Amino acid sequence: MADLISTTTTAIQLVSRLREVNKNIANAEFNNLIADLSIELANMKVQVAGLIEEHDSLRRQLSSKNNPELTFKEFAYYSEDGDGPFCPGCYDSDGKKVRLAKFSGAFKTFGSHNCPVCKAAFGGT
Structure with a gap:
């Protein structure tokens, strides 16, 4: 799952680079799509981080139930x-x-x- 966060971070960095390249292009629709993509990727990164936290919590709960002292x-x-x-x-x-x-x-x-x-x-x- 850490790979998902890394991939999402890389995608966000690529969007930032696209914004830099796009500064020379005056296309409003392209700018809007990049902005929407950035928001979706940020949301995905937050959701993946939440899933990782939940997964770790569930793993600890399961481990404690299956291996009582x-x-x-x-x-x-x-x-x-x-x-x-x-x-x-x-x-x-x-x-x-x-x-x-x-x-x-x-x-x-x-x-x-x-x-x-x-x-x-x-x-x-």
């Missing part, structure tokens, strides 16, 4: 609202929030939870 407790990570447990190996190495699955039946001898991605076992029996 996790706290390590006992053997795994949990979110502030108690959601979890999440695999510490996957979160620490790749930043991925992978929910741990509970072992059942005979598999409880390996621990209380396992990670479906890295296959690690966690927790006591």
Whole structure:
């Protein structure tokens, strides 16, 4: 998006140069068109700057919603609202929030939870 602002700025500079060239031409319609073009380009530059600001704001909001702060407790990570447990190996190495699955039946001898991605076992029996 920064390229859009740069392109718009260049276009505005070109309009200014056209005005300089046009000083030798006495065509009122040409002058009016250049003035209209200048106004439209300035409006476009303001709108693009607004879109960039909105885009950055939305990106920050989305990032904060998708990556809430996790706290390590006992053997795994949990979110502030108690959601979890999440695999510490996957979160620490790749930043991925992978929910741990509970072992059942005979598999409880390996621990209380396992990670479906890295296959690690966690927790006591």
